[in-house]
Amino acid sequence: MKKKKEVTIYDLAKELNFSPSTISRALNNHKSIGKKTTKEIQKVAAKMGYRPNSIAASLRSNKSKTIGIMISRINRPFVSSLISGVEDAARKADHNVIISQSNDKYENEVKNAKAMYDSRIGGLIVSLAMETNNTDHFQQFADNNIPIVFVDRVPRDFNSYRVIIDNYAAGYRATKHLIDQGCKRIAHFAGAQHVNVYNLRKKGYLDALLENGIEVDENLLVDLETMSFEEGREAMKMLLELDFPPDGIFSSNDTAAVSAILCAKERGVRIPEELAIIGFNDDPISSIVEPSLSTVSHPAMKMGEISTQRILEHSEDNLGSSISEITMLDTEIIVRNSSRRRKI
Amino acid sequence: MKKKKEVTIYDLAKELNFSPSTISRALNNHKSIGKKTTKEIQKVAAKMGYRPNSIAASLRSNKSKTIGIMISRINRPFVSSLISGVEDAARKADHNVIISQSNDKYENEVKNAKAMYDSRIGGLIVSLAMETNNTDHFQQFADNNIPIVFVDRVPRDFNSYRVIIDNYAAGYRATKHLIDQGCKRIAHFAGAQHVNVYNLRKKGYLDALLENGIEVDENLLVDLETMSFEEGREAMKMLLELDFPPDGIFSSNDTAAVSAILCAKERGVRIPEELAIIGFNDDPISSIVEPSLSTVSHPAMKMGEISTQRILEHSEDNLGSSISEITMLDTEIIVRNSSRRRKI
DNA sequence: TTGTACGCGTTATCAA
């Protein structure tokens, strides 16, 4: 019941007749301490059940081995893989990861940024909330030389590290793929346009149409807010009621695309013969739905690892906060049955 | 580039001609400070850009507002929902959440426990690694009155808070459901039997058979190690090659169950007419596969919230570490097409 | 190679 008194370097000092500083150095494998003394001290430390207090170390050294990560919501396949990558890399480097969810609300993101700052994290990895349009709440980190890595959903105007995919190229290639399959009337499920990823995917879509001599039909351009299952269904219904319904759909995420497949099937539309569909993200559901959904795969875990690397490098090299290196990763078009009309 | 000096309570004290203690108290809304002074101090603090240093506060007060969570792997639907619940509840109570993945390795779990301890977390939420059979690495927390909540995958012999579902009842009911659908030869995909959840689900399965006059056929009892997609497929193949294949399967997770559905369909087995299947977890894929998979739903998010509550209560009430309250949550059988033979 | 002395930013105790 009673809290045992914890063993500190002072206790070790008394026990071993060394000064606390020697103990401290030995425990950190400092070069100036003899191999033998170091070994001895570490042995006794282990025997006495000494455990370093990283809170005290952080306070003293004014740097914390904690990486903060801010995302919309953990329980989404892309996000949880991203975090998984961050945690793996951070753990290997002996860092902790603290998480916070914005639920895509700007207000939460601001609050969470405050909390992260108050915890004096050593670096921050951020994928913006859907609502976020203003990035002032990240300035405090930059001002104090705490590295920030924006990943996937990044701001347009904040100078910092970025780890992203080429959304424009991915959108272009996804659309081109449908064209190659013989689609002439290609619809697009577009997400909120102030968000970089959706904006660029749409641009890629538009350019692919133009460059392949297909006119853009505004009726086929569906703006969705959250790209949810429900929205996907509504969008599909709407498209099927057009006088000239589409023969292809490029959806900016898999959730809406899967929903569209189910809805179209219910109404007797043959996929991919009458309607070819491609999504985005390679969520697990995309390979399970029938017909299986073609999609664009995102290297989520790798994006997390690289983001962590950026933070660690920055800290090691003692770089200034003005660095804004951009890392752009490849995506891959995964062709499955929802769009495979011809042998490839 | 240069790190701005941060504003501390000393700076505020100088500015306002108060002592640091008064500043500290005012910032924490201590009762002994007048309303007016408190307001004034907080106003100036905000204006000067003061941000509390929770590292220093933790060191001094010897309690940290950080909850550690140890899980197998983040990017699994159940786990990410659990974490999401933890983070939501923690955030509301102004606590941070730090995560660590074991990848189901005992060794990692031990290392991570050390790291958590060194961070002087205020409480720990754990879902055990698949490999874990020994819980000595959690003793350090109990010894120092740091509350531990085991959730879902819990040890049999460690006295502490537990938040679980009634796996036995769930296994029983899932099996009974298949029996009610007319199944006579019901197979079971069982996970590693030293893990409580799999062990109990299997017990429930066995008892359901016995109590309904169905003999247990060892050939239908398939022991899997990781319950992966691949294992599910292999198990299904094996079962279909039996002289008397099953007409029902209760799988301890959805992954293997979905895999079994796909494999059976390939081989021309009609589901649910010839083979009814029920899984466990209600992963997103289970409602997408065709026929949609019946399953047992787990209140993952809620389990996370409750676990967090336990930690917070413990800290508030200053309880001793010998408390071992158990919270058992309800599960729900979700009947979908993979097992719906009769109208219900 | 080791020791001394100080301070990181905060809060708790005691006294006024």
Next chain:
DNA sequence: TTGATAACGCGTACAA
């Protein structure tokens, strides 16, 4: 209601 002082556990400049 407020202030002076010490202490939380550690790391490091400086001295020896």
